[in-house]
Structures are given as structure tokens and as C-alpha cells.
Amino acid sequence: MTDLSKRFTANPILHPRDVKPSMEGLVVECLLNPGAFTYGGKTYLLLRVAERPEQSADTVSAIVIDPAAPQGMRILSCKKGDPELDYLSDPRSFTYQGKTYLTTLSHLRLASSDDGVNFTVADKPTLIGEGPLETFGIEDCRVTEVEGTYYLTYTAVSADGYGVGMISTQDWQQFKRHGLIVSPNNKDCAIFPQKIGDSYFALHRPTLGAGLGGNFIWTASSPDLEHWGHHTCIARTRPGKWDSVRLGAGAAPTRTAEGWLEIYHGANEENRYCLGALLLDLNDPTKVIARSEQPIMEPTPTYETDGFFGSVIFTNGVVENGDELTVYYGASDLVVCGATFSIKEILASLH
Amino acid sequence: MTDLSKRFTANPILHPRDVKPSMEGLVVECLLNPGAFTYGGKTYLLLRVAERPEQSADTVSAIVIDPAAPQGMRILSCKKGDPELDYLSDPRSFTYQGKTYLTTLSHLRLASSDDGVNFTVADKPTLIGEGPLETFGIEDCRVTEVEGTYYLTYTAVSADGYGVGMISTQDWQQFKRHGLIVSPNNKDCAIFPQKIGDSYFALHRPTLGAGLGGNFIWTASSPDLEHWGHHTCIARTRPGKWDSVRLGAGAAPTRTAEGWLEIYHGANEENRYCLGALLLDLNDPTKVIARSEQPIMEPTPTYETDGFFGSVIFTNGVVENGDELTVYYGASDLVVCGATFSIKEILASLH
Numbered sequence: 001m002t003d004l005s006k007r008f009t010a011n012p013i014l015h016p017r018d019v020k021p022s023m024e025g026l027v028v029e030c031l032l033n034p035g036a037f038t039y040g041g042k043t044y045l046l047l048r049v050a051e052r053p054e055q056s057a058d059t060v061s062a063i064v065i066d067p068a069a070p071q072g073m074r075i076l077s078c079k080k081g082d083p084e085l086d087y088l089s090d091p092r093s094f095t096y097q098g099k100t101y102l103t104t105l106s107h108l109r110l111a112s113s114d115d116g117v118n119f120t121v122a123d124k125p126t127l128i129g130e131g132p133l134e135t136f137g138i139e140d141c142r143v144t145e146v147e148g149t150y151y152l153t154y155t156a157v158s159a160d161g162y163g164v165g166m167i168s169t170q171d172w173q174q175f176k177r178h179g180l181i182v183s184p185n186n187k188d189c190a191i192f193p194q195k196i197g198d199s200y201f202a203l204h205r206p207t208l209g210a211g212l213g214g215n216f217i218w219t220a221s222s223p224d225l226e227h228w229g230h231h232t233c234i235a236r237t238r239p240g241k242w243d244s245v246r247l248g249a250g251a252a253p254t255r256t257a258e259g260w261l262e263i264y265h266g267a268n269e270e271n272r273y274c275l276g277a278l279l280l281d282l283n284d285p286t287k288v289i290a291r292s293e294q295p296i297m298e299p300t301p302t303y304e305t306d307g308f309f310g311s312v313i314f315t316n317g318v319v320e321n322g323d324e325l326t327v328y329y330g331a332s333d334l335v336v337c338g339a340t341f342s343i344k345e346i347l348a349s350l351h
Numbered sequence: 352m353t354d355l356s357k358r359f360t361a362n363p364i365l366h367p368r369d370v371k372p373s374m375e376g377l378v379v380e381c382l383l384n385p386g387a388f389t390y391g392g393k394t395y396l397l398l399r400v401a402e403r404p405e406q407s408a409d410t411v412s413a414i415v416i417d418p419a420a421p422q423g424m425r426i427l428s429c430k431k432g433d434p435e436l437d438y439l440s441d442p443r444s445f446t447y448q449g450k451t452y453l454t455t456l457s458h459l460r461l462a463s464s465d466d467g468v469n470f471t472v473a474d475k476p477t478l479i480g481e482g483p484l485e486t487f488g489i490e491d492c493r494v495t496e497v498e499g500t501y502y503l504t505y506t507a508v509s510a511d512g513y514g515v516g517m518i519s520t521q522d523w524q525q526f527k528r529h530g531l532i533v534s535p536n537n538k539d540c541a542i543f544p545q546k547i548g549d550s551y552f553a554l555h556r557p558t559l560g561a562g563l564g565g566n567f568i569w570t571a572s573s574p575d576l577e578h579w580g581h582h583t584c585i586a587r588t589r590p591g592k593w594d595s596v597r598l599g600a601g602a603a604p605t606r607t608a609e610g611w612l613e614i615y616h617g618a619n620e621e622n623r624y625c626l627g628a629l630l631l632d633l634n635d636p637t638k639v640i641a642r643s644e645q646p647i648m649e650p651t652p653t654y655e656t657d658g659f660f661g662s663v664i665f666t667n668g669v670v671e672n673g674d675e676l677t678v679y680y681g682a683s684d685l686v687v688c689g690a691t692f693s694i695k696e697i698l699a700s701l702h
Contacts, residue, residue, distance in 0.1 A: 158564075161565075162563065163582060180580070180582040180583070183537060184582075212510060212511070213509075213512025213535060213536065214512075223575065223578055226580045226581075227575075227580040229529070229531070229579060230578075231533070232530070232531070
């Protein structure tokens, strides 16, 4: 193994305890996989905050997104023993009066920093799920700046499955919703920061069930960032390797002289998530020039190996500064961390 | 049950024996689910033809799409006992030298008719799979005429899964390929025959694995028919009913005074496929006005209940003539049939 990362000595840089719950009666259970970007001279993370209602012995509870409620969400509590309640079939959800509710729900929240290491988390959610396709929350947001506008691509979760939602903003005050840009089941969508030829491009990850295909990385292209076509599979799982079961793009690719550099995650049969690199042709990103044989980063310190879901490092936010690529990542589905890489070193590892 | 269909007395109108194999050494195993359209005063079907190599006791064989071969395809035969061959794990496929091959493969072939009942099938395939996303064939094509051009949306099948491919033509001689317009796994995509407001619309059917969601009908919209966004779920499976497990759109919707009328298929736990109707708002096809409580057509005659896969009626081709809607359909995954409906009667059944 050649771990090319230099982890922040301050890791983890954010814990659930650093985040104020969205409303009374909620607990922040996990911080996950932040998007990252710079704006107005500061570094920002767009955190995924997973909350659940406080537990009590005789009830089960869920967060329900409700535009009519003061905070845009409310708590639904059901008495155990209610004949219309089934909470024993699945620990992650329950059904009440025939409807399914998740026991935890994610929203997106900004955190800002002057130095890229010490972050201050906003007191309230920045974005919560909206409409019928986001009733179970929004997760794992990539942020790409394209021609002065920030495009946020995230996992929109509902009882209808999960697909890729998109929101755009120029000032982080006004947000425009663009609906689901890739149909379910799909996640891990990252938009390239500029047009290539006449088209915009994105990476995405269809999640397939049993049968043909697998959890592979695909590209798509678009004339307007809102409508996508020409879906093409570019990277598949590799039996016997660290990315044998599941792949997914990280943040927007970084343009280098040798090609588009994409840090992606791969998982194996043990659900161990590592990071690797893909190098894509500058003029045709459906062409893979090179791919990491070995991970460039593996879960190693305790905060990456032990947590809510151990042995997971997952990135969807990078900040580029010359040769230095700062990778923000979720560790063990519980805390947020950072590490720096040399772009040259990553490229050299791909030769 | 109220079966509103008037089946052709000539049913089935096409058998596998009516179709010439694509090349020597192949057998036409099944005729399935045709698209339908009118062109130059004739009625056309675009049949899905499923072929397999002739069997022999000591080999297993597959059709391999190969642009370098004279007919665009060739037969791969492997001796049973070859240590690089595994043919016992799955009757529908085998693996040889680490690659998977299907034992049957579908192409699309035109059949033409002056009366809409007696069809003459072309001697050769009209369209076969092309490129890495169609190596396992192309299936179940919908044909929609939009502004003088025919748009063909079909299931593109490969080892990477299956998604919706699109081909357009104006003269049925020259064809333009538009790649995958909806990412995998997805099928049953039908484009509306005209713009609604500023956008084109389509129906499609994501196939989800275990977990959230199901095999529901979605809509999408597009500025150019090639790039799609605003994916929205409009019709879900209904527990306990005839469409409890799986739904999918049929052909392009028919415009009526009351709304867009869509004949769709639904299947239950017994994989019994029936047809029903959806009525969608003329100005906003994401709004469902009405839906069949009971099927409008159920597999009943022997040719629908007994075949390659029994109790299946599946339509993706309709031809409209005033109040009469002729529905062409695949029966029991083996033969092609037709039936007529009164649009008024279908609408009345939805009230």
C-alpha cells in the first residue's frame, strides 16, 4: 500500500457534537461526506447532517419534512403497541398507517473557515428536502462552480427511490431547484467545472440490483446542465481488487495537464471504502487514460476504522490550490476529516 | 373483469416461423412486443425478434454482435468441457474466458401491412445492437412521430445493465443514433408525440433493486429529445391489485379531449401481465387524472396464457384511427397479436 495522503493533524475536524440540532427534540447522529468550495475568500463545506428524534422507551419517532411546520420539519411519534405501527421489521425505518418513515434523515448545512481546517458550522440547516422526491432527505452533495454559478448535485431520497437532484446558487442566499437530473437509482453525481467541446459533462453512479451490470461509474453530457443524455459506462468494479463491489465519483474532476483527475471511492466485499484516482481524457472524458491499481488512501486511523459504519473514507469535496489538492471526507460515517495530496504525486502513481 | 378489447380474429398475426433467421445457424425463438406506426399509407410493426444459435449436444453457442462480420453478427460456439466455459450456472447465459454471453439475443425488424392485420416481415434485421451498451441486443421499441421525424426508444442491453437507447429516422432508410437517453436500469420509455409547453415529455420505467421505491412509471422532460431531466414519479404499483409488482408505459400516449391516454402494462406476484389505462393532464403530463382500477385487457385465449412465458400481454405499439385504437401486443413472449379498443369506452371506464 502507498497512502499518498497527508491527513490533517487536527482530524477529525468536525464531530456531531459541533452541530446544533435543527430543532428541539432532535439529536445529530452523524456528520457525513461534505461538498467543498471556496467563496468570498473563505473555504466552505456543505455537510450532510444526519439527525434522529430523541429516543424514548415507549415511542418510535421520525423526522417528517413539512413545509407548513415552523422549521420546515416536524417530529412524528408513534406509541409502541399502536396496531397501525410496525417498527420491528427494519431498524432503519418503520411503517405507520401504511406509510414508511426513516429513523434518521439528512439535510445539508454550511460550515465556513478562514484556514480550511477550523470550521464554524451554521446554526440551522442550509438546505432541507423539498417535494415528493426528497421526503427522506438530501445527502452527499457535490458543489461545482461553472461560469460563476455553483451547481449542487446531491442524492434525493424518497419512498420512490433515490436519484440525483440539482440546486444552483450564485450567492448562497437564493437557491434555484432544478428537479431530478438523473433518474433513480443513482447517486455520486459530479459535474465537470467547464464545458468540453459543446457540452457539459457529469459523472454519475447508477445503482443496479441483481442481474446484469453493477455499481459502475458513468458519464453523461448536457447542453444546459439540467437535461442529460449520452449516458456511457466508463469504470467498472474489478474482481479481487479494493474496488470490487462498488464505485462512485467524488467531487468535480480537477483539470491537470495530463487529463481530468477524479478522486473516487471504491468498496470491496467487506464494505471497506478506499480512495483511488481516475485520469480522463481532457477532450473526451468518456475515455479513461489511467486508473489506480492500489488505493491512494485507505482507512487507517481509529477515526476512520471505528465509528457509525467502520472502515469508510468517502469524499465528495476537494479544494485545489496549485499542486495541492485538499480532500475533505467523511470518516466511518460519523465525523468529517481532511487530507492533502500532491497532484503530481497522484499523477505519478498512475504512470 | 371488463375486457374492453376486441381481439383480431386472425390472432396470432405473427409467429416465429414467419420470420427468416438473420443468418444461417440461427433459430428465431420468440417474436415479442412490437412498436407500431404508419408511414406512406401502410401500417408497420417494428418487431423484437429473439434468436438463438441452433443447438448441438456437445457445444453451447451465443450470438455475438460484430461489426466486422458480414451480417454484423457471428456465432460463438464453445465445446462443453472446455475449462474456460461455465454454462451450468444460468440457463439464460454462459461465461467463456471470463466474459458473459446470452443464449438468446434480440434485434428489431420491420413488418409492413396494407390492412393492419396481414403483415409481411422483412427478410433481414432492420436494426441490430451497436457499440458497447448494446452487446446483448436491443428490445421493445416504441416509435413516436414528432414533427415529421420518427423517434425510436428501446431497451439497450449489455453487461453494464440496460437503459433507454434512441434512434431517429425520417425515411426508415437512414438512421441516426443518439446514445442512451436514460441511464440504467431503465426500460419502457415512450416519447409524447408533441411538445407540451416548451418541453418534450417521455414516460419511462426505472427498475430498482431491493430497498426504497419499485418498478414505477416516471416522466421526464427535454428541450431537444436527446437530453432529459425533471424526472418525476407518476404511477406506483398497487398492493393487492393486478399491477402490484411492476408497471411500464406502452406506446406513445394518445391525445384525447380529456387528457393523454396511455395504455400501460402491470404485473402481479404471479408475473401475470395485464393492460390498463392512465389518463394524464393535457398541459402537465406529470398529473394523473385517472387510472384503471381493473385491467382493460387480460391474458385469456390460449395464445396469451401458454407460450414461452405464459399469461403475458405486453404492448408498446398502438395505431390511432378516430375513436379506434389498434393495440399491437406480444402474447406469452412468443407471438404477435392485435386488438382494437374504443377510446370512448376506455375513457368511460376511467370515470
